[in-house]
Amino acid sequence: ETGVTQSPTHLIKTRGQQVTLRCSSQSGHNTVSWYQQALGQGPQFIFQYYREEENGRGNFPPRFSGLQFPNYSSELNVNALELDDSALYLCASSAGTVRETQYFGPGTRLLVL
């Protein structure tokens, strides 16, 4: 176990709705990265938060947004859900932003109908 937790484990939403996913980082880690993993594919980087500030963003539209809190836990928010947003959402925590090992949580499985 990595010590990274995510909630909820599963979620079903309909198109156009909004969703918030949560992640608690491993003790001592100040950086959280979010990834989207479609079925049968590798994870795709969404964005990273370091000490409550966004520190890099992948090729995702602005309706994907995030937050990091003073305790380094994090939220991923997705507005105006689309069918293609159905995926496993993974968060990973690390002890810093440069060449630090990222430890993943179990993920949240989102299904958009």
Place this chain on the structure above:
Amino acid sequence: GESVGLHLPTLSVQEGDNSIINCAYSNSASDYFIWYKQESGKGPQFIIDIRSNMDKRQGQRVTVLLNKTVKHLSLQIAATQPGDSAVYFCAETPSAASGSRLTFGEGTQLTVNP
């Protein structure tokens, strides 16, 4: 490189054999590489990493080899066990300037037959 398609490369081995999983990367500026194991329904689990100033690193039953000339990474698992059955991903950090964002390869499904 980026993940493409829905069909993972597969590798099937007998219990006790050695396994070699290969990965090609595309960015010559990448300087940090990681292998992850992902079991069904779980998040990726860190196995081993290697920095670009090394060409080999060993862990418990696993060895990672890095060939920067041909941009190739491999993971060797010794005495493969049924519990090693999973999807294995290589991941790279494109450059120090991009922080620790990871770019994942397409993954390889390893099946260990008893």
